[in-house]
Amino acid sequence: MDIRMENMMALQRDEATSYEVYRRLSQVEKGPANRDVLLRIAADEKRHYALLRTRTGRDVRPARGKAWLYVLLARVLGVTFAVRRMELGEKDAGRLYANYPDMEDFVGMARDEERHEQELIGLIDEERLAYMGSVVLGLNDALVEFTGALAGFTLALGDSRLIALTGSITGIAAALSMASSEYLSTKSDKEPGKRPVKAAIYTGIAYVVTVVALVMPFVLISNALAALGVMLAAALLIIALFNYYYAVARAESFRRRFTEMAVLSFTVAGISFLIGYLLKALTGIEA
Template sequence: MNIDQQTYDALLRFQRNEITESIVYTKLAAVEKNPANRDVLLRISADEKGHYAVLKKYTGQDVAPFKWKILKYYLLARILGITFAIKLMEGSEEESRDGYAAYKDYPELLQIAKDEDEHEEKLIALINEERLEYMGSVVLGLNDALVEFTGALAGFTLALSDSKLIALTGSITGIAAALSMASSEYLSTKSEGGDGKRPVKASIYTGIAYIFTVIALVAPFIFISNVLVALGVMLVSALLIIALFNYYYSVARSESFRKRFTEMAVLSFSVAALSFLIGYALKVFTGIEA
């Protein structure tokens, strides 16, 4: 076919993306437990392979897939859940659709653009994963731990002035708070009823999220003897936890990362600053030195 070099290069890129995404969807189907969802993923994979064949008629050659992209989405699905991987794939489907739509002189490419649009709708429809059903419980544990514990550790820093003592006190406080939050979530979920969530699972998600946050925030005081340096590292750790969780949440739930990150960061650091001042005031007024 008589195709200019720029169009030819674009078609080769599209072709490589199609075979890559076909393999990715096949691999995602292999880890999907829901039979209906698995069938949808396999059908989309077959469609992508069909698109590859259409593009090959224009380019006249086979191309290799992006191996790093296949590995990336597979690992994301295994570690963070298939929903997270699929949500990222949605962005790729949108880019493909817009790219194909630009070639109005090629009817087959416009049909592929339409297929990509349908793929996005199917992907959105099949998203139903247990870990997202319990996301509210994870948010509760994580948010409560960040807000309360950054504040508590900041207060302990000036009130106690000993990193090992702060770590010990913080660990005891954190474990007790995690158990309390898990119990509260169990009772809350049980009293609500009818939302499909199991009280025991909800409490476990809340407790685990709280415990992991406590471990991450206490760790600097275990390994760093200078309490102010440990406090600084703890606050950076808190910021990283907030950023990573909200990135995951914003992708999985299609919500604004910036808004959620800002809200949680401002709240956590405001409580930490206030608790730091309260710890300092108590130390000055009581005259108690740890």
């Protein structure tokens, strides 16, 4: 089999898989308008597959595992995230089709892929994305403020259990404060489709989850400095996971957002660690 035929069959398999993914996503999506768009894209993918079959003369099975994975992503992280991940694949497929400019139907496929990207940009209006700003507020504040607080407590207190206790009390109080502030802010802004109570809940939950993840190393590890290192690694992981999700769902730059949040969090943690050291040295107080 020559390389050209291999490429065509690979494209054919991708189209079969994309059709299966979009078809299944349309079954997951509850909004009629969004479902219609997904079904139209699925129909295009099916047409592409049929066109490629006329070239290869062979039937190709879709990658069932990939289809299952995207449906799982849609159920867990939302259809928007799953579709945006598919969009990244669509860009790759468009570039592959562009390698065959001598075939008019292939060029047409490339144009279809570009159109899909545009349709997908404003595809889904999910509640979790409408409240993404509230989640960002809770996460950002918890990561920046709480990594700094725990770093300061580590030098000032020195005992892991005491740090965990103090940090938990501080974190829960801060979460309630942030949730209250988000409630009042949302109520004042009167943003369409955004409810103050839900915005407060999203902010509070994001803050509390982050607090639990950052305090846990001090609960499990007796050495305070070792726990601090694990906590900072956990903070970095949370920043990476959340910003990857946000970047895909919002079609923004992962590197820029990740770098910005990581630098802020670790700078504040470093300054707080230094302040804790200086206060301990100046006051002479030992925990």
